[in-house]
Amino acid sequence: MGVTCVCQVPVSEGKSVQQTVDILHKKLEQLGAVKQGNFWVDCETYHATGNATGQPSKLLYVMHNSETPLSCMALFEGGPGLSADANFDVLMVKLKSHFQNAKGHKVESRGVRYRYCDFLVKIGTVAMSSSARGISVEVEYCACVIPGDCWNLMKEFMQSFLGSNTPELPTVFTSKAEGLSVPVDCMDTMSQYLELFGRVRKQQVLPGSGVR
Amino acid sequence: MADVMNVGVNLEAFSLAINAIQALRSSVTRVFDSLKDGMKNKETLEGREKVFITEFQDNLQSVNRDLNELERLSTLVGRPSESHPLHNSGLLSLDPVQDKTPLYSQLLQAYKWSNKLQYHAGLASSLLNQQSLKRSANQMGTSAKRRPKVQPSTLVLPIQYVDDVISRIGRMFPDMSIELFRPNGTSAVLLVTLGKVLKAIVVMRSLFIDRTIVRGFHENIYSEDGKLDIWSKSNYQAFQKVTDHATTALLHYQLPQMPDVVVRSFMTWLRSYIKLFQNPCQRCGKFLQEGLPPTWRDFRTLEAFHDTCRQ
Numbered sequence: 001m002g003v004t005c006v007c008q009v010p011v012s013e014g015k016s017v018q019q020t021v022d023i024l025h026k027k028l029e030q031l032g033a034v035k036q037g038n039f040w041v042d043c044e045t046y047h048a049t050g051n052a053t054g055q056p057s058k059l060l061y062v063m064h065n066s067e068t069p070l071s072c073m074a075l076f077e078g079g080p081g082l083s084a085d086a087n088f089d090v091l092m093v094k095l096k097s098h099f100q101n102a103k104g105h106k107v108e109s110r111g112v113r114y115r116y117c118d119f120l121v122k123i124g125t126v127a128m129s130s131s132a133r134g135i136s137v138e139v140e141y142c143a144c145v146i147p148g149d150c151w152n153l154m155k156e157f158m159q160s161f162l163g164s165n166t167p168e169l170p171t172v173f174t175s176k177a178e179g180l181s182v183p184v185d186c187m188d189t190m191s192q193y194l195e196l197f198g199r200v201r202k203q204q205v206l207p208g209s210g211v212r
Numbered sequence: 213m214a215d216v217m218n219v220g221v222n223l224e225a226f227s228l229a230i231n232a233i234q235a236l237r238s239s240v241t242r243v244f245d246s247l248k249d250g251m252k253n254k255e256t257l258e259g260r261e262k263v264f265i266t267e268f269q270d271n272l273q274s275v276n277r278d279l280n281e282l283e284r285l286s287t288l289v290g291r292p293s294e295s296h297p298l299h300n301s302g303l304l305s306l307d308p309v310q311d312k313t314p315l316y317s318q319l320l321q322a323y324k325w326s327n328k329l330q331y332h333a334g335l336a337s338s339l340l341n342q343q344s345l346k347r348s349a350n351q352m353g354t355s356a357k358r359r360p361k362v363q364p365s366t367l368v369l370p371i372q373y374v375d376d377v378i379s380r381i382g383r384m385f386p387d388m389s390i391e392l393f394r395p396n397g398t399s400a401v402l403l404v405t406l407g408k409v410l411k412a413i414v415v416m417r418s419l420f421i422d423r424t425i426v427r428g429f430h431e432n433i434y435s436e437d438g439k440l441d442i443w444s445k446s447n448y449q450a451f452q453k454v455t456d457h458a459t460t461a462l463l464h465y466q467l468p469q470m471p472d473v474v475v476r477s478f479m480t481w482l483r484s485y486i487k488l489f490q491n492p493c494q495r496c497g498k499f500l501q502e503g504l505p506p507t508w509r510d511f512r513t514l515e516a517f518h519d520t521c522r523q
Contacts, residue, residue, distance in 0.1 A: 001430065032503070117503025118448045143448040143489075145430045146408050150489035153499040160500075183408065183430065 002118075002142035003150055003184050005158070006192035007167035008126075008199065009135045017125055017132040024123050024137070025112065027161040033116035039066045039124065041136075041190075042108035043197050046092065046099035060099055062092060063190050073190045081187050104129050107197040109136045118143040119157060126200050133200045137162065138189070147173040148180025171195075225288040232285050236278040243271040369418045369471075371398055377419060377472045378402065381479050388483055393440060401440055403433065404479070407486045410451060412458065413442050414478075419471035421462050421478060426455040453507040453519060454485060464511050484514040495521035 012020045029035075046060040059077045064086075072088040075081035084091075092099060111124030120140040126133050139158055144150040151169050158166045172191050173180055246267050254260040304316040375392065378400070382390040391403040399422075402414040408429050415423040427433060427446040435441040446452050465477045492499050493506040494515045506516040 118450050119503060143428050143450045144409070145428075146489075149409065149487075150505075152492075153489050153505055156499045157503075181408065 001145070001184070001186060002120075002140050003144055003147045003154065004138055004140040004189040004192065005154060005167060005170055006136060006138045006189065006196055007162075007165070008196050009137050009162065009165050011135065017135060021111065021123055021125060021135055024135070024161065025114075028114050028116070028121060028123075031116060031161060033114040033119075033121060035112055036115045036120075037113050038111065039113045039122045040108060040110040041065050041124070041193050042106065043194060045102040045105040047102055049098060049100050061194055062089065063193065065186070065190065065193075068186055071186070073187065075187070075191060075194055081191065083186060105201070107133075107200060109193070109197075111136075116157075121161075126197065128201065133203065136193070136196055138193075140189075145183040146181055147184060151180075222289060225285055229282065229285040229289055232278060232282040236275065236282055239271065239274045239278050243268070243275060246271055374400055374416070374419055377475065381476055384476070385479065385483050387486055388479070390479075395439060401442060403440065404482065405429070406483065409486055409488050410454065412482060413440060415442055419475060421475065424455070424458045424462060426451050426458055450488070450504055450507060453504060454488070457508055457519075458482065461511065481509060481511065481514065484509045484516075487516070491516040493518045493521050 009020070009024065011017055012023065015023070041063065043061050043063045046062065048057045048060065058079065061075045061077070063073045063075065065071070065073070068083075070086050071083050072086050073081060073083045074088065092101070105128075107126065107128045109124035109126045111122060114121040114123070118141060120138075120142060122136075122138040122140075124136045124138070126136050139154060141150050141154050141157075144153075147169070155166060169180075170188075170192050172188050172195075173184075176182060246264075251260040251264045254263060301319060304319065307313060307316065371394075378390060378392050382388070387407050389405045391405075393401045393403065395401055399418075400416040402412075402416065404412040404414060406412065410426055410429055411431065411433055412424055412426045413433065414421055423442070425442060425445065428448050428451050431446060431448075431451075433441060435444075445455060461478060461481050465474045465481070467474050488507070489499075489505055491506060493501065494517055496518065498518075499505055501518040501520060504518070506518045506521070508517045508519050508522045509515070510517065510522070
């Protein structure tokens with residue numbers, strides 16, 4: 001578990017989602033990266049019901065990551081998060097009276113996982129109710145756990161295949177009270193994905209872009 | 213031209229001399245033949261003896277004659293030319309059928325080769341004598357006698373002294389924590405945690421560093437049975453490279469008389485990795501080369517370089 005950076009790559013003009021993903025694959029392979037299996041990250045939305053105290057209803061997101069297949073992460077919108085065993089999903093079914101699954105809000109990103117030295121790169125197609133909405137790129141530098149230490153190094157690596165789409169330091173790190181020298185954990189990655197999925201949900205459906 | 217003439221004359225004398233040798237040998241054989249046969253059957257004993265003696269004298273005279281002839285010819289032949297660098301084997305060059313027996317050219321080749329070998333071996337031995345290699349070459353010559361005296365004094369240091377040296381070094385570097393373990397007997401194993409960058413396991417023998425292995429800050433340093441894992445290498449290529457360089461540093465920092473200085477220099481060098489991911493290469497100015505950060509640190513200046521940029 002190293003420092004991760006998740007970002008959205010815009011679809012190139014005149015190209016489909018799949019074509020843009022293929023271009024990214026080609027660039028990585030030219031760099032010397034090796035394909036190493038597939039990955040997926042998904043996110044389900046739950047509405048809190050039975051809101052007796054009159055507080056505004058909060059959304060709960062339950063996420064899974066193929067990198068941690070035995071875990072299940074639950075995050076409140078802008079609030080605390082937890083990671084639990086995978087049978088947390090069963091618990092959510094039991095809590096139906098409190099949290100209602102917002103069907104049709106499920107977002108997931110699936111794609112290919114590449115390894116280049118100590119870097120892991122995951123290029124995924126973000127899909128919502130089986131229509132491709134965008135491209136996610138996750139870069140992980142496995143050798144380092146301090147974002148403040150290796151950010152410049154990661155940036156240099158991302159520039160080599162993302163060019164002008166290279167993102168800035170993710171806000172999940174900058175907004176931490178303890179600063180940039182705290183070791184990362186898997187929740188940092190998930191909240192970056194959650195942020196990305198939130199942006200994708202709001203965005204217009206791309207014309208003519210069904211999932212493969 | 214004169215040589216050719218000379219050789220011609222000599223050759224003639226040679227063939228004559230060979231003939232003379234053959235004649236000598238046959239006359240000598242005749243002497244012994246007559247001796248072997250003994251006295252021939254004659255009527256009187258005196259007659260028998262007389263015939264035998266005259267025959268024997270004749271034979272001896274012919275031996276004498278042949279010997280004189282050979283001696284005369286041998287002065288004509290003269291001594292084989294001593295000026296030839298290969299002495300008698302130089303005569304092989306006189307063989308007219310070079311194609312079938314290229315002995316002479318092969319001999320020259322072998323001679324040149326062995327000359328060269330001797331020359332180079334001489335050069336190598338003088339060079340090797342100048343360089344006193346730090347670890348292994350001490351066994352040569354005079355130092356072989358000194359070695360057994362030096363080693364025990366630094367190998368058998370009191371445990372308390374080793375602990376003191378290590379804790380003093382630990383206090384020198386606030387961003388570096390050094391824990392000391394003695395899992396097997398008196399030899400110390402140090403677990404060095406450098407900031408939040410890396411963990412190094414340093415295996416000591418007394419105050420000599422025997423082996424070191426570097427892993428990532430978040431990597432496991434204990435094996436399944438809860439002991440310090442001093443064998444398995446890091447999962448990350450960056451730290452595998454750093455481990456290689458640290459082993460190089462162990463060989464570089466050597467001062468058998470003052471082992472505590474060596475440990476201190478090594479730790480100072482290791483501490484420069486605190487900015488492993490933050491310092492760009494001093495030569496190419498980049499962070500990454502072939503996916504790796506600048507993993508090399510100069511032994512004197514402690515500047516960061518990529519492995520390929522350091523020359």
